[in-house]
């Protein structure tokens with residue numbers, strides 16, 4: 001089976017010379033949900049930006065569904081990878097720029113050639129998934145931060161990506177929006193990478209976690225095993241919130257996961 005995402009020996013240094021990734025090897029299979037954890041400055045965002053060609057590895061290779069994103073990759077390759085990989089940035093203002101919510105959500109699919117009824121359905125389904133249909137004619141700039149985050153997610157869902165990358169998806173969401181987002185993410189079979197400091201949310205959504213620290217991938221395994229290792233967490237400035245207990249059994253195992261089907 002072709003990996004959804006494969007990084008082999010990926011190193012990256014910013015133009016000012018700061019080395020941010022060191023020989024990262026990571027393979028994510030189709031349908032996996034992987035949490036990317038680590039302290040501030042660990043390299044999580046840098047890694048994420050390699051998955052659709054915003055940054056290109058200084059050394060090593062990144063492939064998405066078998067397509068390689070090297071420095072010399074053609075425009076067509078980068079465009080196809082950008083169709084396959086949807087990134088939801090932490091700051092929704094990075095991806096909202098149209099006069100209305102509906103136009104913002106339609107922007108991506110239109111760009112990839114979707115028109116007519118298919119386009120209307122994409123926009124409707126994506127806004128339904130994030131519970132924002134009632135706001136479709138509003139100016140995104142007039143929405144609250146949490147509402148803008150939900151619209152930003154809809155802009156990516158509407159493109160039906162093979163790989164969904166989310167940077168701190170739970171920040172600024174009220175508890176209901178947070179729960180509904182979890183339902184949406186658990187209800188779609190898309191491969192997902194979740195970059196987050198919200199360890200309970202990661203445990204709820206992901207089966208596997210990787211820990212980055214100072215640009216090195218220092219741990220990779222079942223998320224409950226990693227989060228259940230206090231020494232490992234302490235070593236990498238990770239902490240479970242006060243009073244939080246990991247589930248005694250794996251909530252992701254068949255029959256035990258509680259998933260509310262998304263309304264789409």
Ligand SMILES: Nc1ncnc2c1ncn2[C@@H]1O[C@H](COP(=O)(O)OP(=O)(O)OP(=O)(O)O)[C@@H](O)[C@H]1O
Nearest residue numbers: 014016018020038039040041042043044045046047
């Ligand atoms: N544009 C840039 N130029 C130079 N160095 C950068 C740039 N962006 C990030 N860095 C550095 O690269 C390293 C990794 O940063 P990155 O943003 O990937 O970390 P992160 O794990 O996402 O952190 P956080 O949890 O704080 O969001 C840090 O040392 C950071 O200072």
